[in-house]
Amino acid sequence: MYRVVISIIIYKSNLEILLKSLKILDSNKNGLEYAFVIIDNNEGAQIDALKAMVSENLSLAPLFTYIKSPNIGFGAGHNLAFRTVADTEFDYFLCANPDGIFHPDCVINLVEFAKKCRDNGIFEALQFPLEHPKYYHITSWKTDWCSGCLIMFPKKVFGQLNGFDEDFFMYMEDVDISWRARAIGYKCYTVCNALFMHDTLNNGRDNARMKEYMRKSGAILAKKYNAPTFMAFCGGLKDDKIEQRQDLARFDSIKNFRRLFHFSKVRW
Amino acid sequence: MVDMRVSVIIRVQDSGLNLLGNAIFSVYCNTYKDKEVIIVYHGDKNESIEAIHNIIKQYGMEYQIIQNSDITSDQRSKNLNLGLGLATGRYICFLDYDDELYPNHMEDLIGAIKKSGKAWAVGRYLVRVKDHNYTSRMKETLAIRYFYLRSLLFRNIIPIHTYVFDRSALKTVPRFNEEMVLLEDYMFLLEHFVKHGLECQVIDGVVTNYVKQVDRVVNVSASQAYNTKIYRFINDNITMLPLERMYLGARFKVSNFIKNSSKRNVVHERVMLYFLIWQICNRTALYLCKIKIILSLLLPSKELRLIISEIMSLIFRRE
Numbered sequence: 001m002y003r004v005v006i007s008i009i010i011y012k013s014n015l016e017i018l019l020k021s022l023k024i025l026d027s028n029k030n031g032l033e034y035a036f037v038i039i040d041n042n043e044g045a046q047i048d049a050l051k052a053m054v055s056e057n058l059s060l061a062p063l064f065t066y067i068k069s070p071n072i073g074f075g076a077g078h079n080l081a082f083r084t085v086a087d088t089e090f091d092y093f094l095c096a097n098p099d100g101i102f103h104p105d106c107v108i109n110l111v112e113f114a115k116k117c118r119d120n121g122i123f124e125a126l127q128f129p130l131e132h133p134k135y136y137h138i139t140s141w142k143t144d145w146c147s148g149c150l151i152m153f154p155k156k157v158f159g160q161l162n163g164f165d166e167d168f169f170m171y172m173e174d175v176d177i178s179w180r181a182r183a184i185g186y187k188c189y190t191v192c193n194a195l196f197m198h199d200t201l202n203n204g205r206d207n208a209r210m211k212e213y214m215r216k217s218g219a220i221l222a223k224k225y226n227a228p229t230f231m232a233f234c235g236g237l238k239d240d241k242i243e244q245r246q247d248l249a250r251f252d253s254i255k256n257f258r259r260l261f262h263f264s265k266v267r268w
Numbered sequence: 269m270v271d272m273r274v275s276v277i278i279r280v281q282d283s284g285l286n287l288l289g290n291a292i293f294s295v296y297c298n299t300y301k302d303k304e305v306i307i308v309y310h311g312d313k314n315e316s317i318e319a320i321h322n323i324i325k326q327y328g329m330e331y332q333i334i335q336n337s338d339i340t341s342d343q344r345s346k347n348l349n350l351g352l353g354l355a356t357g358r359y360i361c362f363l364d365y366d367d368e369l370y371p372n373h374m375e376d377l378i379g380a381i382k383k384s385g386k387a388w389a390v391g392r393y394l395v396r397v398k399d400h401n402y403t404s405r406m407k408e409t410l411a412i413r414y415f416y417l418r419s420l421l422f423r424n425i426i427p428i429h430t431y432v433f434d435r436s437a438l439k440t441v442p443r444f445n446e447e448m449v450l451l452e453d454y455m456f457l458l459e460h461f462v463k464h465g466l467e468c469q470v471i472d473g474v475v476t477n478y479v480k481q482v483d484r485v486v487n488v489s490a491s492q493a494y495n496t497k498i499y500r501f502i503n504d505n506i507t508m509l510p511l512e513r514m515y516l517g518a519r520f521k522v523s524n525f526i527k528n529s530s531k532r533n534v535v536h537e538r539v540m541l542y543f544l545i546w547q548i549c550n551r552t553a554l555y556l557c558k559i560k561i562i563l564s565l566l567l568p569s570k571e572l573r574l575i576i577s578e579i580m581s582l583i584f585r586r587e
Contacts, residue, residue, distance in 0.1 A: 017299075020296075020297075023328070024296075024326070024327070027326060027328065028326050101296070101297050103289075103290075103293050104289075104293075104326045104327075105289075128290070128293070128294075128368070129294060129368040129369070129370055129396075129477050130370075130394070130406065130477075131396075131403050131406065133406070138399070138402045192401045192402065193401060195290065195293065197293070197294075197297040197371065199297075199370060199371045199372070201370065201473075201474050202370060202371070202372045202376075202473055202474070267403065267404060267405065268404075268405045268406055268407065
């Protein structure tokens with residue numbers, strides 16, 4: 001029996017969708033053991049409401065850990081979740097978006113595929129109903145990077161990578177961790193029979209703010225991987241702390257800025 | 269009839285059971301709360317019914333399964349009618365086992381029905397080209413974006429899962445023509461359009477994926493036969509201008525020619541002629557549209573603009 005820790009960062013999230021997603025895991029354990037870490041990046045504003053919903057509706061309620069946090073961002077949030085459970089026994093660390101819904105076979109298919117690859121990689125679920133257009137190989141399912149929408153790491157791999165780079169507040173920390181994983185010999189996979197509903201078309205997000213976050217993160221990625229043209233495309237870097245970073249990675253055979261924010265060959 | 273409830277009718281046969289899970293998952297993900305699923309199983313295997321129960325039980329949704337065990341012929345229309353007979357909801361939507369709804373599908377379409385007071389609402393869709401599990405392409409069809417009801421006469425632009433209708437707003441609940449084995453969804457809309465008109469609200473959002481499997485085998489001769497049936501139905505039941513009639517004839521002949529793969533490489537003079545007519549009609553309609561816009565901008569008097577607009581509407585005969 002494999003033990004999976006599921007880390008979810010919430011920030012003014014739609015708790016009904018989150019509950020719907022957790023209900024699927026509650027009624028379809030598929031022989032897996034779960035533990036959940038919920039980080040509320042809004043100083044815990046939604047924790048009480050979520051706790052009440054979980055304890056009322058889910059038999060998995062005792063397996064939940066709730067953490068209040070200031071808004072430290074996506075990557076730092078998941079790192080905090082990992083540190084919280086690092087001393088416990090588990091096989092996989094799964095980071096999921098709060099606005100998505102697990103397919104009943106999603107986690108078991110991810111775990112089974114990871115086992116088939118002897119845990120030598122990082123694994124993303126396929127977004128549904130609108131897939132991310134980045135390319136993955138039709139038979140081997142290898143891809144250039146894994147999306148943080150739902151990404152699963154074997155415990156040792158996440159530890160070895162020291163988690164997400166916390167300089168990225170939101171967006172592109174997943175591209176960075178994927179490239180770093182590939183640089184030390186792991187592969188990235190799109191597990192195309194593991195579905196995760198994530199509606200990027202109609203989610204009503206504040207596009208201007210999202211674009212600003214993407215631009216900022218893009219500039220950090222460009223700095224980190226020495227891509228001046230992409231840096232210019234993102235409008236430059238306005239953060240002295242990152243400007244002074246000395247640990248800059250340069251993986252020329254791995255990085256791919258040719259397709260701009262896709263960071264990969266695309267299917268359409 | 270239960271007020272506010274939407275009944276989702278899904279038809280499936282043995283060969284589609286492996287894809288049914290995704291269709292049901294997409295229904296579960298819908299944000300609209302009061303919904304029931306009606307699965308019409310066309311087949312005679314008890315283990316398939318068991319499998320359907322197992323798939324849908326995972327979601328804890330309200331559901332019914334009805335079996336049509338007469339497998340001597342393809343009964344796509346009858347299966348949908350069976351589902352309609354069982355539905356308890358005020359709102360009805362259909363879904364094929366291999367297609368998918370977006371989470372906003374029901375909420376947006378039912379919202380549009382309520383807001384507009386019309387009986388039907390239809391949304392845009394994306395075409396997902398699939399080779400088993402692998403999606404090689406996702407593209408948008410623009411047909412629905414520039415949709416007007418008259419265009420339904422020339423092209424089957426509304427797939428069965430892109431709309432919801434309100435039963436309480438219709439005089440009679442429409443039924444599928446059981447003579448149709450293919451294009452039954454197209455005939456369903458056309459028949460309703462001819463008898464009662466189609467009070468339809470178009471929304472701008474994408475509400476479904478239309479999944480095209482690359483290895484799907486199409487029965488070309490059957491498809492041509494039903495295409496011809498549709499052509500005759502439109503020709504016999506709808507009054508059209510000569511230009512429209514010419515366009516319609518050319519359109520169906522070209523579409524039948526394209527469907528016949530064995531003739532794909534043959535340059536057939538007559539078909540090319542029809543194609544030319546079709547193109548000319550298309551262009552003419554476009555130019556008329558442009559003239560209408562320019563005139564309405566140029567003419568200073570509101571009354572004059574209205575008169576011109578009326579004349580143009582007569583030419584187009586838009587509903």
